[in-house]
Amino acid sequence: MKNIIKEILLTEDQITARIKELGRMITEDYKGKNLMLVGILKGAVIFMAELAKNIDMPVLMDFMAVSSYGKSSTSTGIVRIVKDLDCSVEDKDILIVEDIIDTGLTLSYLTDNLKKRRAKSVKIVTLLDKPERRKTEVPVDYIGFKIPDEFVVGYGLDYAEQYRNLPYVAALKEGVYSSKTDNVVF
Numbered sequence: 001m002k003n004i005i006k007e008i009l010l011t012e013d014q015i016t017a018r019i020k021e022l023g024r025m026i027t028e029d030y031k032g033k034n035l036m037l038v039g040i041l042k043g044a045v046i047f048m049a050e051l052a053k054n055i056d057m058p059v060l061m062d063f064m065a066v067s068s069y070g071k072s073s074t075s076t077g078i079v080r081i082v083k084d085l086d087c088s089v090e091d092k093d094i095l096i097v098e099d100i101i102d103t104g105l106t107l108s109y110l111t112d113n114l115k116k117r118r119a120k121s122v123k124i125v126t127l128l129d130k131p132e133r134r135k136t137e138v139p140v141d142y143i144g145f146k147i148p149d150e151f152v153v154g155y156g157l158d159y160a161e162q163y164r165n166l167p168y169v170a171a172l173k174e175g176v177y178s179s180k181t182d183n184v185v186f
């Protein structure tokens, strides 16, 4: 498994400590509010589970799945809802939980979509942010870590659907991911 990995960017301890801090901030900011976490499948699953355990108040948890990347490592810009929420967002304070913001296209679409459904508020928490790759401005309220423009795996993030279960975040070796075509090489 490790032969595709160039470098560990964030260790499990670093990630755990940062998620505890994010949990404390969110608990403070959402006191007395009707907080609903909306995890974006599949990448956000591990981060969402860890974050929810560190929020010290009642929360609702729901999930959406959108399709934007497929097997390419770059976004097509076309976002399609593959699995919608089970709960209504009306009058709820929504916190979208993402593993990574890259071009921003997925989150830009999702925030607009949830606001149109009359959520009381819509904010974003992401474990990772790759600001160099942004194609559209998205206001991000909580950021775990800013990372350089490298294709990363682990802690929920995949390369061709694999490596999501690594307990750390690592950059892929050159050649596994082709920066020329911006595609993963099989």
Ligand SMILES: O=P(O)(O)OC[C@H]1O[C@H](OP(=O)(O)OP(=O)(O)O)[C@H](O)[C@@H]1O
Binding pocket: 040, 041, 042, 043, 044, 066, 067, 068, 069, 070, 075, 098, 099, 100, 101, 102, 103, 104, 105, 106, 107, 157, 158
């Ligand atoms: O800012 P963007 O350029 O839109 O990219 C970020 C999105 O892309 C990845 O999801 P992916 O489509 O790979 O699905 P997955 O979570 O199931 O891996 C990631 O988990 C984010 O949801």
Ligand code: HPA
Binding pocket: 100, 102, 150, 151, 152, 153, 157, 158, 159
């Ligand atoms: O660096 C990344 N790794 C995995 N999935 C992603 N989706 C956007 N950026 C990435």
Ligand SMILES: [Mg+2]
Binding pocket: 043, 069, 157, 158
């Ligand atoms: Mg993916």
